Amino acid sequence: MNIIEKILANASGRKHVSPDDIVEAKIDMAMTHDLTGPLAIKSFREIGAKKVWNKDKIVIILDHLVPASSVISAGLHKIVRNFAEEQNIENFYDVGRGGVCHQVMPEKGHVRPGEVIVGSDSHTCTYGAFGAFATGIGSTEMAAVFTTGKLWFRVPEVIKVDVEGKFQKWVTSKDMTLKIIGKICADGAIYKGLEFGGSIIRDMTVEGRMVLSNMAVEMGAKAGLIEPDQKTLDYVNARTDKPFNPIVSDKDAEYEKVLDVDVSDLEPQVAVPHQVDKIKPVTEIEGTEINQAFIGSCTNGRLEDLQSAAKILKGKKIKRNVRLIVIPASQEIYLNALSEGLIQAFMESGATIGNPNCGPCLGGHMGILADGETCISTSNRNFIGRMGSTKSFVYLASPATVAASALTGKITDPRETMGKVH
Amino acid sequence: MEISGKAIKFGANIDTDVILPGPYLVHTDPYELAKHAMAGLDLEFPQKAAEGVIVVGDKNFGCGSSREQAPIALKYSGVKCVLAESFARIFYRNAITIGLPVLVCTGVSGKVKEGDMLTVNLQTGKVENKTNGAVMQSTKLPEFIMEILDDGGLIEHLKRRIETHE
Numbered sequence: 001m002n003i004i005e006k007i008l009a010n011a012s013g014r015k016h017v018s019p020d021d022i023v024e025a026k027i028d029m030a031m032t033h034d035l036t037g038p039l040a041i042k043s044f045r046e047i048g049a050k051k052v053w054n055k056d057k058i059v060i061i062l063d064h065l066v067p068a069s070s071v072i073s074a075g076l077h078k079i080v081r082n083f084a085e086e087q088n089i090e091n092f093y094d095v096g097r098g099g100v101c102h103q104v105m106p107e108k109g110h111v112r113p114g115e116v117i118v119g120s121d122s123h124t125c126t127y128g129a130f131g132a133f134a135t136g137i138g139s140t141e142m143a144a145v146f147t148t149g150k151l152w153f154r155v156p157e158v159i160k161v162d163v164e165g166k167f168q169k170w171v172t173s174k175d176m177t178l179k180i181i182g183k184i185c186a187d188g189a190i191y192k193g194l195e196f197g198g199s200i201i202r203d204m205t206v207e208g209r210m211v212l213s214n215m216a217v218e219m220g221a222k223a224g225l226i227e228p229d230q231k232t233l234d235y236v237n238a239r240t241d242k243p244f245n246p247i248v249s250d251k252d253a254e255y256e257k258v259l260d261v262d263v264s265d266l267e268p269q270v271a272v273p274h275q276v277d278k279i280k281p282v283t284e285i286e287g288t289e290i291n292q293a294f295i296g297s298c299t300n301g302r303l304e305d306l307q308s309a310a311k312i313l314k315g316k317k318i319k320r321n322v323r324l325i326v327i328p329a330s331q332e333i334y335l336n337a338l339s340e341g342l343i344q345a346f347m348e349s350g351a352t353i354g355n356p357n358c359g360p361c362l363g364g365h366m367g368i369l370a371d372g373e374t375c376i377s378t379s380n381r382n383f384i385g386r387m388g389s390t391k392s393f394v395y396l397a398s399p400a401t402v403a404a405s406a407l408t409g410k411i412t413d414p415r416e417t418m419g420k421v422h
Numbered sequence: 423m424e425i426s427g428k429a430i431k432f433g434a435n436i437d438t439d440v441i442l443p444g445p446y447l448v449h450t451d452p453y454e455l456a457k458h459a460m461a462g463l464d465l466e467f468p469q470k471a472a473e474g475v476i477v478v479g480d481k482n483f484g485c486g487s488s489r490e491q492a493p494i495a496l497k498y499s500g501v502k503c504v505l506a507e508s509f510a511r512i513f514y515r516n517a518i519t520i521g522l523p524v525l526v527c528t529g530v531s532g533k534v535k536e537g538d539m540l541t542v543n544l545q546t547g548k549v550e551n552k553t554n555g556a557v558m559q560s561t562k563l564p565e566f567i568m569e570i571l572d573d574g575g576l577i578e579h580l581k582r583r584i585e586t587h588e
Contacts, residue, residue: 035447039490042450046577065448072448122488122512138490138516140576186435187482191511220482222511275435362444362487383439383486385462390443 002158002253003225004193007133010247011116019157019256024150028115028132029057033101034073035064036120036139037080043143052087053149059091059110060084061101066357068095069365099330099356102126102214102298107330109240113228114247118145123298123380125221128194128213129206130236131228131246136217156193156222157256159184163198165264170414172308173208174300174378174398176200177215178269180261182279190220192256195249200263201226206235207302214299215380218276268413270376271396274384282401282413292375293324293406294387295399296354297361300378301329303336309403310342312417313349319409325367327354351406363387369394376405423544423572425502425523426552427476431536432463436479437486438513442495455491456498471500476540479506480531484513493517493524503542505530505549505560518567521575525549527560544568 001009005017012023032040037060044052052058060080068074077095084092091110098104102123105111113131118124120142127134137151145151161180184194194216201209209226216224226232228246236244268282295301295309306328318324326346328334334356337343343353360367361379369375369388374395377387382394397405400414407417440462442455449455460467477496483506484492493516496504504517505527517524525542527549534540538553547562563571573579 036488036490038450043577047580070448076448076450120488120490122486124488136488136512138488138512138519140490140519141515144576144580186485187508187510190482190508217486217512220485220510362439364444364447381437381439381486383437383462385443386439390440390462 002249002255003131003195003227003247004133004158004223005155006247007114007116008153008155010114017155019155021155022152023155024152025116027057027118027145027149027151029059029110029117030142030145031059031061031101031105031117031119031124032142033060033064033121034062034066034076034080036142038076039139040120040142040146041079041083043140044146047143047147049147052146055087055089057149058089058146059105060089061093061098061104062095063099063101064358064362065364066095066355096331099333100298100301100358103301103329103333106130107239107332109236109242112236112240112242112244113232114245118142118151122217123214125216125223126210126214126298128216128223128225129209130232131225133223133225135223154191156191158193158195159189160195160197160255160258161261162258163196163200163261163263165200165262167200167263168266170400170418171266171268172398172400173204173211175266175269176263177212178271178279178396179266181215181218181277183259183261184219186218186275186277187220192221194219194221194224196224196226202229205304206231207304210302211299218380268398268401268415270401270411271382273382273393273395276380276382276396282397282411285411286413288395288411289374290322290376290405290409290411291373292367292369293322293402294360294367294375294377294379295402296325296327296329296359297379298329299380300399301327301333303333305378305399306333306337306342307340309399310345312400312403312414313351313407314345316349316407318350318406322406322409323367324349324351324406325354325360326351327359328356330356360387376402376411378402424541425476425544426539426541427474427502429478429534429536429538429540430470430475431478431534432480434480435482435485438484438489438492439486441484441492442489447489447491452494452498455495459495459499468499474500474502476542477501477504478530478534479504481507483509485510488512490516490520493520493522497522505542507531518570519576521571523571525560525563527558529558533558544571
């Protein structure tokens, strides 16, 4: 069996499962946030439930509109906060205590290899980077999980993606991820699982792997897993003392197909409006004018992302008519960025710094786009209206490409900015 | 259960951000959500849907976010059923959960035009285009999903199951 089959078999008490089997799996962790949580709580009450199945397996994180952006969102926070209090949920990360949910979950030790994790957020698949089966569900299904601790899954066919080669300077895990999305397409993995492997994945940091798993859902996938290795174990063991059981694919594991990708000649990549799978090398769209640049989100708001952007921005000024918004994904990342001098470098370049939260990624607040405006962003979606006006345009790229573009006011190849260093 | 209504057509990869844009996620009342259904593409949609319509999509309908508010907005604006070449997974589960029938119907995007009159039989999966006479077969929903839809969604279904057990 492959890693996904093995995890689902374990979680449903079976010896063996195959694609298309329907299993009822025990849930190890369930996460919800301020935008989908209130509806989950409403459904929980409507079902007639009084007490959650296991308060220690539920994590609630305020991150989408934080601090409250309006009276209505303040009301949503209040609903969630009261629920956490009423159910005695200790893993509740209020304003200023956590940050973006998909960063806080692993950072606070709530993600462990081999586990089944659900979240009422589509990018829950991020935890696949730690060898967990993690997937997004709706609010009412979350209410069912709160009540029973179980959920049914169809065992998916799995596509194996093997990535080999070495990155050129200023080419990152985000560029590789966009390239893979361009190959598989937005509907290429609907109802399926993805398993990522190959030498470059093993060479990559845990943070870099999270970028790839984070965007599995942009290919329609249910989950995107990477086998846990020593790097995974080191990260997880430093953050939790709870026991876990790392699982890897069997040698004779079966896959629907295997996709080979080589990144040796890969250029920085950009997803152009309005589809995540419309991928172009940066050299093809260089010069496209931008009004705003955003570095942050559950895809690319981590320390190595900020380090990469700061290398490009340090000692330089961003273009006069461009707004650069930088949002570290968590309190911990923000503190580390402060002590490394990254925040100072950003501010001196003319950037504005936001508190850890989802920020402008989903058009809720903190950098909404007007009609006709263009933003280059390190986030994960460039759908129509995603970051504001339905007449605005969003390009997705790596932190390096976004930083280089903020300097010139046009989409720019970071290799050009940094003198094509190899 | 047979459903009829005029078709409203959309293209491929209709994402949940256009079905219900992020700023409206702060609403919890389904009728308030319904006022903004498809706001990313067509601000007139709620008026058009009010008479009771069938939405026809292409591939990957409902891709993107896990927001259950997207199928809720469609359902309460008057959408009786969604037919598409394929659905994104979380949207599909959410639609069933809140009691909005969603059927995979191969070829539907080519055999239906905007405004055509459609009839859908949820039991058999048969789809008829009354305007041009085309007959299509959608993938039949499994029994346990039909039970959820018959009860009006997962919450009512769970309540009923609890009552039956008691």
